[in-house]
Amino acid sequence: MLKTTSQRLISSQASTTLRRAPANKTPSRAPQPVGQAPYPLPTSSRGVERRRLDDMHHGIARYLKRLTYAPLNNPTRILELGSGTGAWSVEAAETFPSAEVVAADMSPLPETLNVPPNLTFKQMNFLDPFAFHPGSFDVVHMRFVMIHLPNPDVYIHRLASLLRPGGWLLLEDVNHTLLDANRPVGPGVQALYRGYREYMHKQGVDPQVGAQLKNMLERSKEFSEVKEVVIPCYMNPRSTEDPALQDLGEILKYSIDGVYVGIMEKVGPAGGITPEILRGWRREVNDPERDLRIDMHLTWSKKL
Template sequence: MPPASSLPTPEHIDAGAYLLPSVSENEEEVTRLDAWHNTFREYFDGGLCAFPLKNERPQRILELGCGSGAWAIQAAADFPEAQVVAVDISPLPAHRVPPHNMTFQFVDLREELPFERESFDIVHARMVMINVPNAKDVIHKAARLVKPGGLLLLDDMDHKSTSDTGGPAVRRCIDKMMELWRMFGSDLEMGRKLQGILAETGWFSEIQVEKIAIPLGGCAHDERLNKLGLRRNVLMQGFVRAAGVRLAGEGLREGLTEEMIQGFVEELDRVGSTVVSDFYFCAARRGVLVE
């Protein structure tokens, strides 16, 4: 596959269908996504996810919705014998040069995925399913790409947990965002639904789930978790601000006002905030062949 820089963007891809800024046009989004990846990487002692992968011997790895490319670049480094394919609706940032065993491809996850069934040992997506329309269908398409014995790794948020544990300003902002996302066919509660969707397929012999209740105020007894929470706090504020800018471009700025965003930020910044953000990590081992 040719390098990312030589691949033209297909005309049929409509990046406006997604409610976050494109990394190709927004350096702040690149920085935000890189920071989020590096924060999790540190929390997992340098690992790619919540589950140990040291015994895996993948030949092909696919990342769906690669964003800044940070996870795919690390996967290529951790598994130098594997070929890593990173896909997204937006191109990788210009300064990202894929390593020798990583390639990039433009893919719209709403359409049929341009890969043979059962052709990857590991398929991964982080914070993707909450942002794509009809995520259940996308998960099914992703599952079909996993080889028997391979892994489907899905990591995602449940933003309702943030609403449920927040004060009035946090609830108002998050509830409005969940409403707006539903208008586009997306579900900001997808994290807690992943296990059920994977189980419904009947294609996986084992499904592991780890839920991390991330304390945005850093009030836990675990210092590593507090560090993750405080970092998540900063990134969550950036996420909401970025969503406000993006929605303004879609003519929906009145749905998420500056006053609403500012109230959200101020409430999260208060000392002793008890707001929790639930993050779900799922690792599903492919079993029988799909007929």
């Protein structure tokens, strides 16, 4: 069922965009002027976009079979920055019913969301100084947000300041690089990457930040331990026999496709992605002879 939905969405021309969070940043620890982060995609938690975001969360949850790999021990306050449709925040609130869970994003939660009584929402611009007291959370979670932040290593210090000693920072992101186990990637993928990476670099952000998270967390000297798991997300379901990993790969494939559609539609030629380039990408990621994957990096770090 899920795989059928994923295939239908990637074949359509709908703007199914990867919006885990319209992420913003403060470029240093001192308060900075308010502005807008370089997030070029449409932001919505309705309709197809909401279903896509929820599919992504539930696909990851099915693979993990838990909220996080971090050994959380009855946290009392949990913050999710970049809550999107609120799926992770709801799961956290249900997993820890005695904890106060705060979901924060620039866009409101869906009006139809069944919000647990221990979950509240904070609408905020991540460029602003945080509206939270330092050291006031046991857990801070961000998924697919760091990829939109200039100088993400500096932002790690801001996140660490929100944690109590012994608290956990959960950062999860992708290394936006398609790898082929059998051969070099094809011309369609190469052409799309040239446009996408050029656009992202002009915004001052790094699409390969996922692979750097662990090193950045260790360099920060804010944590007593830093752990990481790398999940290979296969574009071709035949690359793995794990049904949960097959579903996760399909979901990520149509989400990434939506990123390129969103850039193309919202920023036009500046995005460096044309319909012809997008069609070439789709041919190659759906080629059954290829063994393409993108790696997802999940990290959990314990605050000193």
